[in-house]
Amino acid sequence: MKKSILLSFFCVAMLLLHAQQRPNVLILYADDLGYGDLSCYGAQHISTPRIDWLAENGLRFTNAHCTGSTCTPSRFSILSGRYAWRKKGTNILPGNANLTIPTDITTLPKVFQHAGYTTAVVGKWHLGLGDTFPIDWNKEVTPGPKEVGFDYSFIFPATADRTPTVFMENGTILGLDSLDPIQVNYKHAYPGELTGKNHPEMLKIKSSQGHDGHIVNGIGRIGFMEGGKRAEWTDEELGYTFNTKAIDFIDQSLQEKKPFFLYYAIHNIHVPRMPGTAFKGKSQLGYRGDAILEMNHSVGVILDALKDRGLLENTIIIFSSDNGPVLDDGYFDNSAETAAKLGYKPAGIYRGGKYSALEGGTRIPFIVYWPKHVKPNTVSNALFTQVDLMASFAKMLHEKLPLNEFTDSRDYFTTMIGKSDRDRNYIIEQPENMALCIVKDGWKYLTPANGPAILPGVNIESGISQEDQLYNLKNDPRELHNLARAYPQKVAELKKLLEKTKAEM
Known part of the structure; x- marks a missing residue:
């Protein structure tokens, strides 16, 4: 009996030790960041030292690609391991769309869950929520991140330029007053609603095209919204809030003594570019440049938090972007003018950008940091794509993907960490x-x-x-x-x- 108890205790201890030794995994996923927008990728007139540090101490790819030149398709692919064009309704979504990722398939976060990790998404979602239309925003909206594989979620539903402009924690709108319920639609304004189209005098940043609906924080958005006044965020708080929630999750995983997988979908540098006031006017590139500086700061805040907690040496960090760059994407924020004046090229040498079929649309920054496993200050020219993260991490975790389930994801883990220069087949x-x-x-x-x-x-x-x-x-x-x-x-x-x-x- 005593031998049985000791054996059981030993097995549990070994499992806990194995779990603690497994690396944490952090994906820092920027929005609309071009191949030429980081100083470690040759950007001029802008400096990104905290992201550059990842490249100096890790592996920088020159031929890595997202799967789509817009946000929803790329996000669908990185989390589902499938090309988004295989499923209808995966192009750029309105803020009141239903969940696009099927809940009955294997996903990247589910792979980590099965391997004993605690999982979270913080930041931009833009993959739809719920399965009924219209969505009832005044109660827990499900299915959502939880059903896709995330134990914890702190998100805004779509993008910062689309209603509803609220935070959601684990499927519920944060700060919502039950006496002021929310309604959202994308067809017409609600009675008495102030819109950018009808009240341009209220705007602190003017719309160049399309963003003249519901006004929040002096900025017109796409779509319309009624109610929820107490729950609406201000743009300047987004970076601080998301950073704080990401660190809170990391601390929670420490308390639970479990390795973590965190998908931090940074809201920058998507429009409307309205960074925290500390960053306004600090770049030479208008609000877009200021948003790049805030994004770089956010990366630094997370790196410092990992270092302070003794986790940096046992964390795989991937930094990348969902698609190529765009300058004027609906607001007069001086980004196009300053770039033209300075000869700034956000896609580097490549033609095209966001929305485009050319390389500027899908060739993106991709940096991998993993101390003692990834050789510092190295460069890979191998062809790599984000859709392969699911199969590659499954390989690392010794998790087998279901044989009877179709996926486009393939194992290129050795390429991802620089142990091989094997190209993706196509x-x-x-x-x-x-x-x-x-x-x-x-x-x-x-x-x-x-x-x-x-x-x-x-x-x-x-x-x-x-x-x-x-x-x-x-x-x-x-x-x-x-x-x-x-x-x-x-x-x-x-x-x-x-x-x-x-x-x-």
């Missing part, structure tokens, strides 16, 4: 117009589509053409020379592979 990219692109062995094929060469409003090259496009990215990274007519066999090969992948389910 990746598929999704621009806003859904005209898919495929990249393989340095070649990129863009399917024909109708549309403008320059995207109206945002002034970004779309990459849209009615003809097949083929580029050799190794020799022509700016995609200046269409080789489709010179290499018809390569076009046929990539087109066939694209169609084959689209048919897989």
Whole structure:
């Protein structure tokens, strides 16, 4: 009997020791940050020392990609391990959309849960909530992050430029007065609602296009909202609040003596760019540059918190972005003007940006930090995509993905930590117009589509053409020379592979 008890105690102790030795995992996921927006990626006129520190002490990728050139598709892919174009309703979502990630599939946070981790999402969500329409915001909204695999969530539902402009903690709106219930819609203003369109004199930052609905904090938003006045946040508090909640979760995981997986979806640098007052006017690049400085500060706050708690040496940190950059995305915030004046290129050498089929839309910063495992100050040119994080971490955790469940995620863990330079076999990219692109062995094929060469409003090259496009990215990274007519066999090969992948389910 005593031997049995001692054996059981020993097994439990070994399991606890194993759990404590497992690395924590932190994904810092920026919003609309371009390949050329960090000083460690060659940015001029802006300095990001805390993010640069991750690169100096870790691995910096030059050929990493998100799966879509807009936010919802990329976020769907990184959490679900599946290309977003496989599921309808995964393009840019309104703030009152229902949950897009199926609750009955394996997800990245569920992999960590199964491995004994405590999991959380803090920051921007933008993947929909609930399964009824319209959403009743005045009670717990479910399904949501919990059903996707997060033990804890502190989010805003969509983006800062969309209603509802409220915080939600574990599915419930924070600070909501039951006598002032919330309603949200995207079709018409409510009676007596003040909108940016009708009251431009109330705005402290003017709309350039589209953002002239509900006014919060002197800023017009997309969509309309009635009630919930006590629950509305101000833009300047977002960074501080999200940082605090992220650290609170880290402290909770310490109390529980469990490794943590934290997906911190930083709200910066998406519009409306209205950073904390301490950062206003501190860059040469208008509010967009100021938001980059605040984002860099947020990363530093989290790094300092990990160091103070003795966790930095046993934490894998990934820093990346959901899509390429945009300057004027709906507000006159002086970003386009200052960039033009200084010759600032937020996508670096690449053409295009957010919404675009060109490389500027999906080639993003990707940095991996893991002391004693990732060699400091190294660079990888390997082709890598965020959709593979689920299978790669499953490999690290010795968790097997279900054999009968389809996923696009593949194990490239050794590439991710710099132990291999193995390229992803191929990746598929999704621009806003859904005209898919495929990249393989340095070649990129863009399917024909109708549309403008320059995207109206945002002034970004779309990459849209009615003809097949083929580029050799190794020799022509700016995609200046269409080789489709010179290499018809390569076009046929990539087109066939694209169609084959689209048919897989």
